[in-house]
Amino acid sequence: xxxxxxxxxxxxxxxxxxxxxxxxxxxxxxxxxxxxxxxxxxxxxxxxxxxxxxxxxxxxxxxxxxxxxxxxxxxxxxxxxxxxxxxxxxxxxxxxxxxxxxxxxxxxxxxxxxxxxxxxxxxxxxxxxxxxxxxxxxxxxxxxxxxxxxxxxxxxxxxxxxxxxxxxxxxxxxxxxxxxxxxxxxxxxxxxxxxxxxxxxxxxxxxxxxxxxxxxxxxxxxxxxxxxxxxxxxxxxxxxxxxxxxxxxxxxxxxxxxxxxxxxxxxxxxxxxxxxxxxxxxxxxxxxxxxxxxxxxxxxxxxxxxxxxxxxxxxxxxxxxxxxxxxxxxxxxxxxxxxxxxxxxxxxxxxxxxxxxxxxxxxxxxxxxxxxxxxxxxxxxxxxx
Numbered sequence: 001x002x003x004x005x006x007x008x009x010x011x012x013x014x015x016x017x018x019x020x021x022x023x024x025x026x027x028x029x030x031x032x033x034x035x036x037x038x039x040x041x042x043x044x045x046x047x048x049x050x051x052x053x054x055x056x057x058x059x060x061x062x063x064x065x066x067x068x069x070x071x072x073x074x075x076x077x078x079x080x081x082x083x084x085x086x087x088x089x090x091x092x093x094x095x096x097x098x099x100x101x102x103x104x105x106x107x108x109x110x111x112x113x114x115x116x117x118x119x120x121x122x123x124x125x126x127x128x129x130x131x132x133x134x135x136x137x138x139x140x141x142x143x144x145x146x147x148x149x150x151x152x153x154x155x156x157x158x159x160x161x162x163x164x165x166x167x168x169x170x171x172x173x174x175x176x177x178x179x180x181x182x183x184x185x186x187x188x189x190x191x192x193x194x195x196x197x198x199x200x201x202x203x204x205x206x207x208x209x210x211x212x213x214x215x216x217x218x219x220x221x222x223x224x225x226x227x228x229x230x231x232x233x234x235x236x237x238x239x240x241x242x243x244x245x246x247x248x249x250x251x252x253x254x255x256x257x258x259x260x261x262x263x264x265x266x267x268x269x270x271x272x273x274x275x276x277x278x279x280x281x282x283x284x285x286x287x288x289x290x291x292x293x294x295x296x297x298x299x300x301x302x303x304x305x306x307x308x309x310x311x312x313x314x315x316x317x318x319x320x321x322x323x324x325x326x327x328x329x330x331x332x333x334x335x336x337x338x339x340x341x342x343x344x345x346x347x348x349x350x351x352x353x354x355x356x357x358x359x360x361x362x363x364x365x366x367x368x369x370x371x372x373x374x375x376x377x378x379x380x381x382x383x384x385x
Contacts, residue, residue, distance in 0.1 A: 014134065014163075014164065014167050015163055015164070015166055015167025015168075015170050015263060016124060016163055016167070016261075016262050016263055016294075016297050017124055017134065017160065017163050017164060017167065018066065018069065018124070018125060020066070021127065021128040021129070021143075022064075022066035022067065022069065022070045023128060023143070024070075025062070025067050025070045025071060026061050026062075026067070028057065028061050029057060029061070029062075029071060029074075031054055031055075031057070032054075032057070032071065032074045032075060032078065033074060035047070035050055035051065035054075035074075035078050036073075036074040036077050036078055036144045037144070038050075039077060039078070039081050039085075039144070039145070039146055039148075040145065040146065040147055040148030040149075041148075042081070042085075043081050043085040043146060043147075044087065045087065046087065047078075047081045047082060047085045048082055048085070048086075048093070051078060051082050051097065051099065051100060052097065052099075054099040054100075055099060056098055056099045056102055056103070056244075057099070057103055058103075059071070059103050059106045059107055059110075062107065068107055068110055068111055069111065069120075069125040070125070071103070071107050072104070072107050072108060072111055072120075072121060072125070073120075073121045073125050073126050073143070073144055074144060075100060075103060075104040075107065076104065076115075076116065076117045076118065076121040077117065077121065077144045077145075077146065078100060079096055079100045079101075079104055079115075079116070079117070080116075080117045080146070080225050080226075081146060081225065082096065082097070082100060083095075083096060083229075083239055084224055084225055084227075085146075085225070090234070092234045092235070094229070094234075094235050094237070094238070094239050094240060095239065095240045095242060096239055096240065096241050096242060097242055098242050098243060098244040101115075101241040101242050101243065101248065102243060102244070104241075105241060111294055111295065112294060112295020112296070112298065113291070113292055113293060113294055113295065114253050114254075114291055114292050115241070115251070115253075116228060116229075116251075116253040116254070116255070116292075117225070117226060117228075117255060117256045118256050118257075118260055118292045119159070119256055119257060119258060119259075119260035119261055119292070119293075120260070120292075120293070120294055121256065122156050122159075122226070122256050123156050123159040123160050123163070124160070124163065124294075126142055126143050126144055126156060127140050127141060127142055127143060127156070127157070127160050128140075128141050128143060129141070134160065134161065134163075134164035135161050135164040135165040135201075135205075136161060137154065137157035137158050137160070137161040137205070137208065138157075140157045140160055140161065141153075142156050142157060146221075146222065146225040147217075147221050147222055147225075149217055149221065149222070150212050150213075151212065151213045151214045151217040151218055151221075151222065152213075152217075152218075152221075152222045154209070154211070154212035154213045155209070155213050155218060155222065158205055158206065158208060158209050158213075159258060159261070161205050162202050162205050162206070162261075162263070163261070163263055165198060165201050165202055165205065166198060166202065166263040166264075166267075167263075168198065169191075169194050169195050169198040170263075170266070172187070172190065172191040172194045172195070173191055173195065173266065173270050175187050175191065176188050176191035176192070176270075176310060177270065177304065177307040177308070177310070178307075180307070180308045180309070180310055180312070180313050181307055181308045185313060185317070185320070185323065188310060188313060188323050188326070189322050189323055189326045192310070192323075192326035192327055192329070192330045193326055193329075193330075195267065195270070195271075195330050195333075196326070196329050196330045196332075196333045199267070199330070199333035199334060199336070199337050200333060200336075202337060203333075203336060203337050203340050206337070206340050206341065206344060207340065209344055209348075210347070213348070215347050215348045215351065215352055216352055216355075218348050218352075219348060219349060219352035219353065220352070223349070226255050226256040226257075227255040228252075228253050228254040228255030228256075229251065229252050229253055229255075230252040230253055230254050231252075235252070237250055237252070238250045238251050238252035238253070239251055239252075239253075254288070254289070254292060257289065257292075259285060259286065259289045260289045260292040260293055262293050262297040262298070262300065262301050265286060265289070265290075265301055266300075266301060266304055267334060268286070268334070269301065269304045269305055270304065270309075270310060271310070271311070271327070271330055271331055271334060271383060272309045272310070272311035272312075272383055273331070273334065273379055273380050273383045274379060274382075274383065275375075275376060275379050276379065285372065310327060311327070311383070311385070314327045314385055315385060324385055327385060328384050328385060331380060331381075331383050331384045332384075334380045335377060335380045335381050338373065338376055338377035338380055339377060341373060342370070342373050342374065342377065345369055345370065345373060349369060350370060
């Protein structure tokens, strides 16, 4: 079995973040960039009319991976604004016109993810940083937003900073998995301790969400644009992706969700945290989220899943207490992270939802969030040895 190499699959020094930021694509695609930049102004007053004036642009001029990502971010944001950005609340449109649907589907296929807003669109490929310190959200700048608010930008920047902080631990985790496969146990404790420290820093970053992201702005103005068309009342049959000439396809897709972060799923896999089935007779949510990850990130995660697990080593060496203690400490940190996530959800979704008299609290990915996150936290605790 070939051990995973973190430098493979476009996972390098920045982890799952790109090495550089492409700020401009070929001039041919300037119209996409113009609408994306103006979304905060266009959404209240006619984003659909602006889109309807677009021509169907060929994607042949997008040759580089960075160019494809650039285009995907803009088309994903514009498409979401088109279907959800009516001039009055609740004015949705279950139809994506050819000038958006055709290039978005083509580009998404080349990138290996679903043609819809995603964590990659809002966070991974949607920032620039003039310094080298990507783990500080105040040093980051988002490129495209729906609302133009500091709350929206900060929401994305916290996630980007978390990805940057998590990138530093990936080489140690890969090395630990390689070592476990060779029955070399020396690197395991240092890697687990480094992971524990990383998760604690991530918790601290998550705690900073309240510094600049207003809960009511998030719930009422930002969150609706991140929702998908699967398990959503406004789109009972999904969204029609129009190819023109009376052809097209109905798609029911999840929305943008931090569940699409490859980094956090890697942590779960390294620690053998099993989230099991969702009981609905379909693939569980965590597995489904892989379809919304960039292809190279998904391949990396699949490589991690194939390795001998650190848990297997821990269970095979019951007398080696330092490995067991380091493993359980890392599990405890993941439990604390999920507890903190629940408190953030309470502040940004549950409380505003109660004020809006919503009956049930669903995540932007289409899950009923509180019960889902509690179950994920319980699964984390159950992984302890």
